[in-house]
Amino acid sequence: MVAQLTVAERRLCLYLLAAVAIVGLALAATGRSDPIGVHGAIALLASVGMIFVVLSGYYEPEPSPERLSHYYDDPIKVGIVLTMAWAVVGMFLGVWVAALLAWPDLTFDAGWASFGRLRPAHTTGVIFGFGGNALIATSLHVLQRTSRARLPGQVSPWFVLFGYNLFCIIAVTGYLMGVTQSKEYAEPEWYADIWLVIVWVTYLAIYVRTLARRKEPHIYVANWYYMAFILVVAILHVFNNIAVPVSLAHAKSYSAFSGVQDAMTQWWYGHNAVAFFLTAGFLGMLYYYLPKRAGRPIFSYRLSIISFWGITFIYMWAGPHHLHYTALPQWVQSLGMTFSVILLVPSWASAGNALATLNGAWDKVRTDATLRFMMVAAVFYGLSTFEGSFMAIRPVNSLSHYTDWTVAHVHAGALGWVAMITFGAIYSLVPWMWKREHMYSARLVEVHFWFALAGTIIYVFAMWNSGIIQGLMWRTYNESGTLTYSFIESVEAMHPYYIARTVGGLLFLIGAVVGAYNVWMTIRTAPRQAEAAEPDLPVPTFAARPAE
Incomplete structure (x- = not known):
């Protein structure tokens, strides 16, 4: 970590950490009878700990300029x-x-x-x-x-x-x-x-x-x-x-x-x-x-680009569906419900695009658990987005709101979609x-x-x-x-x-x-010897603009 930094960069790290330590000390001193004091102490301890990490490698030799030709x-x-x-x-x-x-x-x-x-x-x-x-x-x-x-x-x-x-x-x-x-x-x-x-x-x-x-x-x-x-x-x-x-x-x-x-x-x-x-x-x-x-x-x-713009613009208007049957104006509730239903289109476009990408690679899904994490994530993403649009409809929401159905929906997305794709990415x-x-x-x-x-x-x-x-x-x-x-x-x-x-x-x-x-x-x-940094490589074949 520190060996990759020049002496000037190590000095900059020390300045920044010292600034955080000073702020933490000030918070700890002024808020002694308040949680702000505890948090000041946490900031102080964290920054002092990192200062010792930087100092432990402060006198390491300057890194080679060649480091800038490799990924960080x-x-x-x-x-x-x-x-x-x-x-x-x-x-x-x-x-x-x-x-x-x-x-x-x-x-x-x-x-x-x-x-x-x-x-x-x-x-x-x-x-x-x-x-x-x-x-x-x-x-x-x-x-x-x-x-x-x-x-x-x-x-x-x-x-x-x-x-x-x-x-x-x-x-x-x-x-x-x-x-x-x-x-x-x-x-x-x-x-x-x-x-x-x-x-x-x-x-x-x-x-x-x-x-x-x-x-x-x-x-x-x-x-x-x-x-x-x-x-x-x-x-x-x-x-x-x-x-x-x-x-x-x-x-x-x-x-x-x-x-x-x-x-x-x-x-x-x-x-x-x-x-x-x-x-x-x-x-x-x-x-x-x-x-x-x-x-x-x-x-x-x-399709991935169309889905991006659909999600970006439509999602912004969907929040009011959480406030059905409240003091929020009726037209705002209806706006949120309408956009939530429309949102199913770009969401399923992304889920379908991901699953269709696996055409020709289903044999890998059977044998590679890492890829299976990602496949299941795409399935749960599709299921969760359908359920979200369905639950945004006012009559359905009258049954589901404030109940554990909402908890189920949240965790289908959190566990089935977010955690699964994260674990798949980390294993890769x-x-x-x-x-x-x-x-x-x-x-x-x-x-x-x-x-x-x-x-x-x-x-x-x-x-x-x-x-x-x-x-x-x-x-x-x-x-x-x-x-x-x-x-x-x-x-x-x-x-x-x-x-x-x-x-x-x-x-x-x-x-x-x-x-x-x-x-x-x-x-x-992992190998203990110094590892050669990965050089700049051509963009992966899938990253270039492919023919449709």
């Missing part, structure tokens, strides 16, 4: 390790949260272990910790290979990785201390939001600068999706988190919006976070790693990065796949049953016109499904642990 893969390697670490942590919290619904005493009388605090810690750990690190690592890999250009800065990728993971740690620990902005995605503290803006703008600058320096005139479609993800998430984050802090020494803040305007802003953000963080970014991953692994060109490059990427012919154990990849698939199916089917039963019980009336079932009776009816949900989540977690072990052993058994 060190940040990608660290991003992969962080991805798998967050996968285990985030999914462990998810199993704990699921178990709490079946056995509430698992809080162990600890306030930080309550459902209300563990749940946002789980969602942030999985979505932003696991998913975000996967997107950063794979995007930097795809960007370099498809543009045949090295990343423009040697320090900025490390700043993005360090800064982004510091944000995730601050967010998760803040939730455990009970500090949020009280929104659907339990937004973290105001100072964490400002820090993320700095990190994200740096990430965007890396991407734009690399594309500007590209040696391949064509911008491959995966980069379109990654760029949309980076740019739109920046806009969403800024507008959804406009807030006024109580004071500079206090973690609490108040949103600039209120009432129905706040609800609309929240779901404009919430649904487009799904659209561009959990869809566009991972479609970029799909459009590179699936054809690469299958050894086949994209079935229709033109790890041997390439560490110069291995294959993973440490192909059998463990198979084991991981079947644990993940079984866990997803059990989880989703349990929540489908639970949600539909909930919805029906809540709207069942007796002959006198009153509700047949009390709310507590509906909760009691959910108990066996919550047990099944916990079992499904546990299976998925076991698969993630197996995958993390496999990745770690692949890294440990």
Whole structure:
């Protein structure tokens, strides 16, 4: 890591880390009786730790100028390790949260272990910790290979990785201390939001600068999706988190919006976070790693472009379908419902394009578990987008909303689509990065796949049953016109499904642990000698504009 930096770049790292340490020290000193003090201490410790890492290699010889003729893969390697670490942590919290619904005493009388605090810690750990690190690592890999250009800065990728993971740690620990902005995605503290803006703008600058320096005139479609993800998430984050802090020494803040305007802003953000963080970014991953692994060109490059623009424009209007039967104006609800139904067209275009790409490679799907991860991801993407459009229809939403059906839908996308394509991409990427012919154990990849698939199916089917039963019980009336079932009776009816949900989540977690072990052993058994960096290579055959 440090050996790849010049002395001037090492000095710049020390300056940046010292600045973070000073800010952390100031927060720790001014907010001693507030969670902001804890977060200041975390920032201080993290930056001091990284300072020692830089100092340990500060007097290493200057790297050869020839390094600039090779791809810059060190940040990608660290991003992969962080991805798998967050996968285990985030999914462990998810199993704990699921178990709490079946056995509430698992809080162990600890306030930080309550459902209300563990749940946002789980969602942030999985979505932003696991998913975000996967997107950063794979995007930097795809960007370099498809543009045949090295990343423009040697320090900025490390700043993005360090800064982004510091944000995730601050967010998760803040939730455990009970500090949020009280929104659907339990937004973290105001100072964490400002820090993320700095990190994200740096990430965007890396991407734009690399594309500007590209040696391949064509911008491959995966980069379109990654760029949309980076740019739109920046806009969403800024507008959804406009807030006024109580004071500079206090973690609490108040949103600039209120009432129905706040609800609309929240779901404009919430649904487009799904659209561009959990869809566009991972479609970029799909459009590179699936054809690469299958050894086949994209079935229709033109269709992938049409799908991109359809998703980009239509998804932006779909958020109001989360607010049916509320104070939101009826025409806005209808607009969200209409665009949500239309959204099925570009979404299925992407899913169908991915599956059609496997024509002629189905024999590989049978024998290659890594490719099977990607195939199953494409199937779940198609199923989840159909279900999302269906649930946006107002009469259907009257049954599904506030029930576990929504939980089933979310996890069909999170486990079946996002996690599956991520694991497939990582199993492809790890041997390439560490110069291995294959993973440490192909059998463990198979084991991981079947644990993940079984866990997803059990989880989703349990929540489908639970949600539909909930919805029906809540709207069942007796002959006198009153509700047949009390709310507590509906909760009691959910108990066996919550047990099944916990079992499904546990299976998925076991698969993630197996995958993390496999990745770690692949890294440990990589050749010990200094590895020659990969030179600039021609763009993969599928990345060039193919004939339709």
